[in-house]
Amino acid sequence: MPLYELSLILRVVSKPELVASLKRSAETIVQQGGVLRQFISMGTNPLPYKMRAHTHWHREGIHFTMKFDAPSFAVEILKDEFKRDIDLIRTHVVKLEEPIKHECTLEEELKPPAYRKDVQQLIEEGKKTIRNQFQQNTPGFDYYPFQK
Amino acid sequence: MAFSKKVVPFFHISSLYRISSIIPVPHVIVRHSTNFNASLQQEDDDQPIQNLSNPYQKEKRCCVLCKYDVKVDYKNARLLSQFLSPFTGKVYEKNITGLCKTKQKIVEGEIIKAQNAGYLAIMLKKVEYLKDPKLYDPNRPVRPHRY
Numbered sequence: 173m174p175l176y177e178l179s180l181i182l183r184v185v186s187k188p189e190l191v192a193s194l195k196r197s198a199e200t201i202v203q204q205g206g207v208l209r210q211f212i213s214m215g216t217n218p219l220p221y222k223m224r225a226h227t228h229w230h231r232e233g234i235h236f237t238m239k240f241d242a243p244s245f246a247v248e249i250l251k252d253e254f255k256r257d258i259d260l261i262r263t264h265v266v267k268l269e270e271p272i273k274h275e276c277t278l279e280e281e282l283k284p285p286a287y288r289k290d291v292q293q294l295i296e297e298g299k300k301t302i303r304n305q306f307q308q309n310t311p312g313f314d315y316y317p318f319q320k
Numbered sequence: 321m322a323f324s325k326k327v328v329p330f331f332h333i334s335s336l337y338r339i340s341s342i343i344p345v346p347h348v349i350v351r352h353s354t355n356f357n358a359s360l361q362q363e364d365d366d367q368p369i370q371n372l373s374n375p376y377q378k379e380k381r382c383c384v385l386c387k388y389d390v391k392v393d394y395k396n397a398r399l400l401s402q403f404l405s406p407f408t409g410k411v412y413e414k415n416i417t418g419l420c421k422t423k424q425k426i427v428e429g430e431i432i433k434a435q436n437a438g439y440l441a442i443m444l445k446k447v448e449y450l451k452d453p454k455l456y457d458p459n460r461p462v463r464p465h466r467y
Contacts, residue, residue: 179395179437220397220441233438237395264437266394276386278420282462 173241174267175209178250181233181262183225184216190234193259198238200253206242225261233261239268383419384455385427392426394433397440401449403427405458409443415463418456 178201182193198208214235223230242250247265254263285291308316385392392399403417404410411431414424434440 179439181438214395220439220446221444223438235395262438264433266433266437271391272422272426274422276382276420277422278383278386278418279381281421282381 173207173243175239175241176247177266177268178238178240179262179264179266180236180238180254180260181219181223182236182259183228183230183261184232184234185259189259193257194236197254197257197260200250201238201240201242201246204242204246204249206240206246208238208240210237210239212237212239219261223261226258230261383423385423386420392423392430394430394437395439397434397446398449398452400427400431400434400440401445402452402455403431404440404445406445406450409441409445412456412458413465415461415465416456416458418462 178197180194180197182190185193194211201208214237216232216234219231219233223233250265251263254260280288310316384390390399394400403412405412411428414421417424417427419427431440435442
């Protein structure tokens with residue numbers, strides 16, 4: 173079961189209503205065989221643009237995230253469930269993965285192209301490939317026997 | 321004024337040369353027989369060092385996100401919008417942002433995630449973010465581009 177992150181944007185409602193709607197969405201995850209890991213409240217914020225959901229325009233929203241483990245087939249069902257929830261403006265499920273460890277390669281990239289390793293590899297590959305040369309289809313002759 | 325005219329030639333630099341010629345300077349260094357071998361060894365140590373790293377080598381350049389080890393998250397709309405154009409709302413390319421290959425790819429991916437999740441607008445930049453500190457100058461790209 174991979175780890176997912178659900179980001180919710182809820183319409184601005186009173187606190188008991190908010191709790192009820194969060195419980196509802198959390199229960200749907202549990203019903204699909206998911207395990208809840210973390211709840212993060214990010215407060216009421218103005219939206220980047222006015223959004224329309226369930227025949228209403230919204231300019232503000234309550235941002236909330238949940239982390240949960242769930243089987244991969246449950247995600248589609250969850251999306252379908254959240255679509256019908258009136259309190260939710262936007263939902264988005266993201267698969268969480270461990271960040272890639274890498275070293276900064278900016279110094280290598282800023283070199284002129286002839287000194288870059290990836291360009292040097294390309295040049296070597298280009299040398300290896302033999303281009304199709306024209307072959308005369310004249311068996312038995314090493315020259316073209318007809319008048320050109 | 322008359323006084324200064326008289327005084328200045330007295331303190332002319334050439335007068336200092338004359339003093340230095342008078343004072344004896346020890347040119348000859350006496351080498352004792354007991355310390356002779358030791359002094360020879362010292363001369364060997366004074367030979368140029370062979371395996372010396374290049375003292376003129378410049379410090380390795382690093383991109384902004386790698387330097388301060390910034391975690392790029394799709395929920396952090398303010399950070400992501402620093403890489404967006406205020407005119408088109410599109411992501412600036414690698415040659416303008418000055419990021420390394422991997423970080424640029426991560427930033428582009430996170431911006432798409434943020435737009436889908438409703439944290440970022442697609443065609444515009446938020447007015448509150450317009451006066452954020454500039455990480456780069458779009459008019460002076462690292463490498464010239466086709467626009």
